[in-house]
Amino acid sequence: MRKINTTNFSIATRTTSRDINRRIALNVIREGQPISRADLARHMKMTRGVVSVLVQELIEQELIYEGATGEAARGRKPTFLHVRTQDRLAVAVDIRFTKTYLMLCDFSGRQLGIEIYDTVFSVPEFTKDLARRIKKMLKGQGPGAVCEGIGVVVPGMVDQRTGKVLNAPALGWRGVDIRSKIAAATNLPVHVENSGRACALAQLWLEKAETAGQSFVYVSVSDGVGTGIVMNGELIRGRDHIAGEFGHMPLDLNGPRCMCGANGCWEAYTSNLATLARYFGWNLSQLSPKHMKEMEKNSFTVLDLIARARTGDTKALSAIRASGRFLGLGLATIINIINPDAVYLAGEITNSWDLIEETVRSAMVERTLTEAAARTPLRITPAQEYPRLRGAAALIAAPTFAAPRVA
Amino acid sequence: MRKINTTNFSIATRTTSRDINRRIALNVIREGQPISRADLARHMKMTRGVVSVLVQELIEQELIYEGATGEAARGRKPTFLHVRTQDRLAVAVDIRFTKTYLMLCDFSGRQLGIEIYDTVFSVPEFTKDLARRIKKMLKGQGPGAVCEGIGVVVPGMVDQRTGKVLNAPALGWRGVDIRSKIAAATNLPVHVENSGRACALAQLWLEKAETAGQSFVYVSVSDGVGTGIVMNGELIRGRDHIAGEFGHMPLDLNGPRCMCGANGCWEAYTSNLATLARYFGWNLSQLSPKHMKEMEKNSFTVLDLIARARTGDTKALSAIRASGRFLGLGLATIINIINPDAVYLAGEITNSWDLIEETVRSAMVERTLTEAAARTPLRITPAQEYPRLRGAAALIAAPTFAAPRVA
DNA sequence: GGCATATTGTTCGCGCGCCGAACAATATGC
DNA sequence: GCATATTGTTCGGCGCGCGAACAATATGCC
Numbered sequence: 001m002r003k004i005n006t007t008n009f010s011i012a013t014r015t016t017s018r019d020i021n022r023r024i025a026l027n028v029i030r031e032g033q034p035i036s037r038a039d040l041a042r043h044m045k046m047t048r049g050v051v052s053v054l055v056q057e058l059i060e061q062e063l064i065y066e067g068a069t070g071e072a073a074r075g076r077k078p079t080f081l082h083v084r085t086q087d088r089l090a091v092a093v094d095i096r097f098t099k100t101y102l103m104l105c106d107f108s109g110r111q112l113g114i115e116i117y118d119t120v121f122s123v124p125e126f127t128k129d130l131a132r133r134i135k136k137m138l139k140g141q142g143p144g145a146v147c148e149g150i151g152v153v154v155p156g157m158v159d160q161r162t163g164k165v166l167n168a169p170a171l172g173w174r175g176v177d178i179r180s181k182i183a184a185a186t187n188l189p190v191h192v193e194n195s196g197r198a199c200a201l202a203q204l205w206l207e208k209a210e211t212a213g214q215s216f217v218y219v220s221v222s223d224g225v226g227t228g229i230v231m232n233g234e235l236i237r238g239r240d241h242i243a244g245e246f247g248h249m250p251l252d253l254n255g256p257r258c259m260c261g262a263n264g265c266w267e268a269y270t271s272n273l274a275t276l277a278r279y280f281g282w283n284l285s286q287l288s289p290k291h292m293k294e295m296e297k298n299s300f301t302v303l304d305l306i307a308r309a310r311t312g313d314t315k316a317l318s319a320i321r322a323s324g325r326f327l328g329l330g331l332a333t334i335i336n337i338i339n340p341d342a343v344y345l346a347g348e349i350t351n352s353w354d355l356i357e358e359t360v361r362s363a364m365v366e367r368t369l370t371e372a373a374a375r376t377p378l379r380i381t382p383a384q385e386y387p388r389l390r391g392a393a394a395l396i397a398a399p400t401f402a403a404p405r406v407a
Numbered sequence: 408m409r410k411i412n413t414t415n416f417s418i419a420t421r422t423t424s425r426d427i428n429r430r431i432a433l434n435v436i437r438e439g440q441p442i443s444r445a446d447l448a449r450h451m452k453m454t455r456g457v458v459s460v461l462v463q464e465l466i467e468q469e470l471i472y473e474g475a476t477g478e479a480a481r482g483r484k485p486t487f488l489h490v491r492t493q494d495r496l497a498v499a500v501d502i503r504f505t506k507t508y509l510m511l512c513d514f515s516g517r518q519l520g521i522e523i524y525d526t527v528f529s530v531p532e533f534t535k536d537l538a539r540r541i542k543k544m545l546k547g548q549g550p551g552a553v554c555e556g557i558g559v560v561v562p563g564m565v566d567q568r569t570g571k572v573l574n575a576p577a578l579g580w581r582g583v584d585i586r587s588k589i590a591a592a593t594n595l596p597v598h599v600e601n602s603g604r605a606c607a608l609a610q611l612w613l614e615k616a617e618t619a620g621q622s623f624v625y626v627s628v629s630d631g632v633g634t635g636i637v638m639n640g641e642l643i644r645g646r647d648h649i650a651g652e653f654g655h656m657p658l659d660l661n662g663p664r665c666m667c668g669a670n671g672c673w674e675a676y677t678s679n680l681a682t683l684a685r686y687f688g689w690n691l692s693q694l695s696p697k698h699m700k701e702m703e704k705n706s707f708t709v710l711d712l713i714a715r716a717r718t719g720d721t722k723a724l725s726a727i728r729a730s731g732r733f734l735g736l737g738l739a740t741i742i743n744i745i746n747p748d749a750v751y752l753a754g755e756i757t758n759s760w761d762l763i764e765e766t767v768r769s770a771m772v773e774r775t776l777t778e779a780a781a782r783t784p785l786r787i788t789p790a791q792e793y794p795r796l797r798g799a800a801a802l803i804a805a806p807t808f809a810a811p812r813v814a
Numbered sequence: 815g816g817c818a819t820a821t822t823g824t825t826c827g828c829g830c831g832c833c834g835a836a837c838a839a840t841a842t843g844c
Numbered sequence: 845g846c847a848t849a850t851t852g853t854t855c856g857g858c859g860c861g862c863g864a865a866c867a868a869t870a871t872g873c874c
Contacts, residue, residue: 001809003611003640004434005621011431011451012424014830014861020419020814021832027411038851044418050832052852075850076840157777166777204410214412215646229744231638233410238746239622240779245743248776252659252671253736262774264659329660336652337636337744339645367669369655370564370573372647402408403814407427421832421859428861445822457861459823482821483869 010405018054019404021046025054027401029064029081031209036070036078055081063400086110087145088400091134091188092392093152094195095119095126097170097223102130103389104137106145107397109206113137114386123176131185149189150182151392153198155224160241163192169259170223191395196220197244198391200228201235203344203381205394205401211379213341217334219246220387221327221347224259225267229338233403246334247271251326256283269326272302272348279305279319302348309355323349324356328363335364335373342377346387350380417812425461426811428453432461433470434808436488438616441474443485462488470807492804493517494552498541498595499799500559501602502526502533504577504630509537510796511544513552514804516613520544521793530583538592556596557589558799560605562631567648570599576666577630598802603627604651605798607635608642610751610788612801612808618786620748624741626653627794628734628754631666632674636745640810653741654678658733663690676733679709679755686712686726713759730756731763735770742771742780749784753794757787 021044028043029035035043041051058064067080085107094101096119104113115133120126138147156168163179165171183190193201200218203211214233220226225247229236236243247267248260255264256274268274277283302320309316331343349356360378368374381387428451435450436442442450448458465471474487492514501508503526511520522540527533545554563575570586572578590597600608607625610618621640627633632654636643643650654674655667662671663681675681683689709727716724738750756763767785775781788794 001641001805003621003805003808004431004810005640006431006435006438006616009431011453012427012861014424016424016427017419017421017860018831020423024411024413024416024418024814028413031413036851046418047833047835048852049834049854052854053831072841072850074842074848076852078851209413214410231643232641233412234408234639236638236745239748239783240746240777242777242780243744243746245776248743248774249656249740250658250736250774252657252661254659260776329657333656336655337650338643339647339650341646367655367657369652369667370647370649373649376646398408398410401410403411406813407431407810419832424831424860443822448823454862454864455823456825456863459825460860462823479821479870481819481871483823485822 004407009407012406016404016406018057020406021050022054022057023401023404025051026058026063026083029058030083030401033082034067034070034080036080038078040081083108085397087142088397089138089141089145089147090393090396091137091147091150092389093130093150094386094388094392095152095154095168095171097155100126100130101386101389102133102137103386103393104141104147105390105393107148107393107400109202109390109393109397111386113140114389119171121172123173123178123181127178127181127185130182134186134188147188149191149396150186151198151395152178152182152190152192153195153388153392154178154192155195155222155226157242158192158194160191160193160197160237163190165192166242189396193391193395194226194228194242194244195388195391196226196247197228197235197237198395199226199344199346199387200230200244200391201394201398202387202390204230204233204235205398206390215338216340216342216344217246217338218344218346218387219331219334221271221345221349223273224271225330227334229340231338246330249330249333251329266326266330270323270330270349274326275302275319275323275349276300276305278322279316303351306348306352306355309352317355320349320352321356321359324352324359325363327356328360329367331360331378332364332367332374335376336367336369339373340376342379344379344381346381350382353380411814416814419813423811423813425464427813428457429461429464430808430811432458433465433490436465436471437490437808440489441477441487443477443487445485447488490515494549495804495807496545496548496552496554497800497803498544498554498557499796500537500557501793501795501799502559502561502578504562507533507537508793508796509540509544510793510800511548511554512797512800514555514800514807516609516797516800516804518793520547521796526578528579530580530585530588534585534588534592537589541593541595554595556598556803557593558605558802559585559589559597559599560602560795560799561585561599562602562629562633564649565599565601567598567600567604567644570597572599573649596803600798600802601633601635601649601651602795602798603633603654604635604642604644605802606633606751606753606794607637607651607798608801608805609794609797611637611640611642612805613797622745623747623749623751624653624745625751625753625794626738626741628678628752628756630680631678632737634741636747638745653737656737656740658736673733673737677730677737677756681733682709682726682730682756683707683712685729686723709755710758713755713762716759716762724762727756727759728763728766731759731766732770734763735767736774738767738785739771739774739781742783743774743776746780747783749786751786751788753788757789760787 041048069077088107092103100119102115157166165176218228227246248265252264258265258268448455476484495514499510507526509522564573572583586597625635634653655672659671665672665675
């Protein structure tokens with residue numbers, strides 16, 4: 001039951017029906033490939049006649065192609081259809097405090113190359129260096145493949161519409177128009193997004209339909225806690241394009257000071273930094289970027305902490321479990337607010353899922369308002385898959401498959 | 408950029424374009440009435456020819472009617488079109504702890520009759536009594552008018568799909584199938600909704616477009632704090648139809664016990680009960696329903712507290728301001744998460760808006776992540792308008808105007 | 815009053831697109 | 845070689861948006 005916005009709507013023209021059905025067909029092929037025209041018609045509940053025309057148009061637009069013929073027990077053998085993704089490329093960039101991740105992949109999310117290097121904080125130098133690396137990376141590809149854009153993911157507040165980094169404390173960037181700078185240096189379209197929302201986009205657009213669903217929250221625990229909300233198959237961006245910041249909801253108004261300036265934010269209790277601080281007895285309120293740099297040099301991470309917990313370090317285990325408890329309490333609040341189909345969890349701490357699951361679950365039960373809500377599925381996504389980079393790629397690939405705007 | 412759900416979509420048939428445009432026309436007429444066919448065509452950017460046919464169909468379906476002819480400086484005088492709402496009626500029921508509110512109104516939300524009486528907690532007695540009152544109320548209306556359904560609003564968790572009250576602590580109802588009971592007693596379609604979400608529906612469907620917008624959060628402060636989230640013109644209901652419960656997000660995990668069983672919920676800091684408890688020095692954790700009944704008998708409400716604050720009672724003023732501060736802190740969190748176009752505020756405490764606005768605003772600045780977010784418009788809705796009852800009516804009226812499902 | 819002008823609302827041919835049915839193409843089994 | 849089954853294409857029918865022409869109805873100026 002959606003209300004029509006009478007100040008900003010699209011009427012249906014005589015080509016609208018075709019536009020809608022062509023786009024549906026593309027998506028059904030994408031998720032069911034390889035698939036024949038006849039199967040497509042059955043799945044869409046349309047006649048083969050119409051589907052034949054839709055397929056012809058999609059082939060002419062070079063969005064799909066015909067593959068091998070399949071097997072059939074009787075009758076004419078079907079011609080399989082595939083979505084053209086192999087030769088449509090996207091560059092993904094994930095800028096983080098210590099390292100910058102650069103990936104080349106195709107429109108299905110298949111990884112074609114990756115580079116990880118120290119982050120350069122000076123914006124002009126960063127841009128110049130990045131453009132050089134991208135150029136080199138694209139040269140290695142065949143001549144048939146075309147790069148259709150660059151997706152950039154930043155840890156902080158981003159206005160996705162203007163491509164400006166509003167405030168990324170970890171990088172020290174404030175009001176930086178990173179989009180136009182990279183676009184000018186590479187001559188490619190650039191999209192910028194916040195890391196939590198990017199992960200949600202990756203989950204929505206680049207994972208199998210069974211694991212993605214249409215309404216979920218993605219929670220990524222790293223130095224901070226990034227989150228993205230997807231409702232009815234659409235990422236929530238909000239009025240200023242800054243929606244989805246569950247990381248800074250309070251667990252305690254008088255709690256430890258967070259990097260955002262407020263006190264007692266969720267991420268000040270359950271982020272990697274918070275977990276380490278708990279173990280080492282640091283005062284998180286007094287932790288400066290300098291301390292963080294120091295820590296990275298010592299390179300003792302949450303993964304090391306988990307290893308210690310596994311070898312019998314009870315102090316390590318209890319530090320991790322404490323984070324798990326706060327994680328669960330935050331998840332309960334998210335579920336009470338959004339009531340999603342599922343919550344996706346990513347980050348190093350998920351490697352200790354066997355150690356903390358029970359703690360997380362019982363914390364969730366504490367604060368969820370109904371039993372059904374407490375049973376909301378939690379889905380762990382392996383950290384090795386570079387969710388942020390996949391999200392950056394999704395920024396470029398998604399418009400090809402998105403539903404047309406109607407009414 | 409919405410993703411198409413390939414397991415649950417609607418293809419466009421040869422009547423889809425017409426369906427879409429007819430529904431758009433209905434909404435444009437609704438918000439622009441009285442309006443001529445020619446104006447409608449200009450606003451929809453269609454030819455007058457098509458609009459003429461759309462209007463003809465809407466008239467045949469008895470959704471609109473032709474009114475008087477308007478004035479024009481030159482040329483043929485336009486025929487004004489109106490949406491037919493006067494003779495389409497809805498019954499609205501708002502069940503609260505002390506009183507039950509019963510209203511009869513038309514599809515534009517115009518109030519035709521109202522009854523307020525003591526709530527009967529026994530479900531069979533409540534149903535029987537309600538059916539009797541509704542029957543009487545409808546008798547008073549002319550024979551042309553038709554009641555198209557009953558909207559019921561309950562303070563607590565409701566599964567809107569099944570019509571079951573999952574848990575309404577204020578009424579002592581748990582797992583009560585109120586919908587089928589009322590439907591059987593009245594022989595009318597019944598829709599049940601949670602009070603916070605109902606208010607959001609009222610704001611979306613029954614207020615002028617300028618004040619409603621397409622993405623907002625509605626916050627209703629009463630004995631508890633009810634909230635409803637509207638994104639892109641659609642109420643967020645969630646997997647179990649329990650979404651939108653901002654009232655039970657924590658401000659302090661070790662804070663005072665809330666009626667929901669958890670500690671330190673937002674509503675335990677800023678609800679009317681919390682405000683009164685702060686003034687009288689009660690321990691909210693030990694407040695039972697019996698205490699509440701007692702309190703209602705003494706009938707000292709937040710409105711009385713506001714009156715005392717205005718006459719120089721500094722203790723009263725500081726109790727109200729403290730609630731205002733917590734209100735602002737919670738609003739900041741909502742804004743960080745949803746980043747809505749606006750937040751609507753309702754409840755007795757808004758009558759003291761001149762006393763608390765500054766406090767609320769400065770609390771918001773404390774916890775919002777960007778300056779733009781801190782400037783999110785707050786819109787006060789007068790309590791006299793019975794937002795919950797209007798929401799109950801919206802449950803019945805909205806399906807007539809909602810966008811058709813496509814793709 | 816008569817005529818030019820302007821605006822509203824209707825009608826109609828055209829082309830696009832879904833629908834159903836017929837038909838061509840291509841395979842298997844007896 | 846022929847019946848049967850399945851895939852994929854073609855075609856007439858009809859719904860619908862689009863543009864243009866036309867009818868209806870008002871005003872202003874002579």
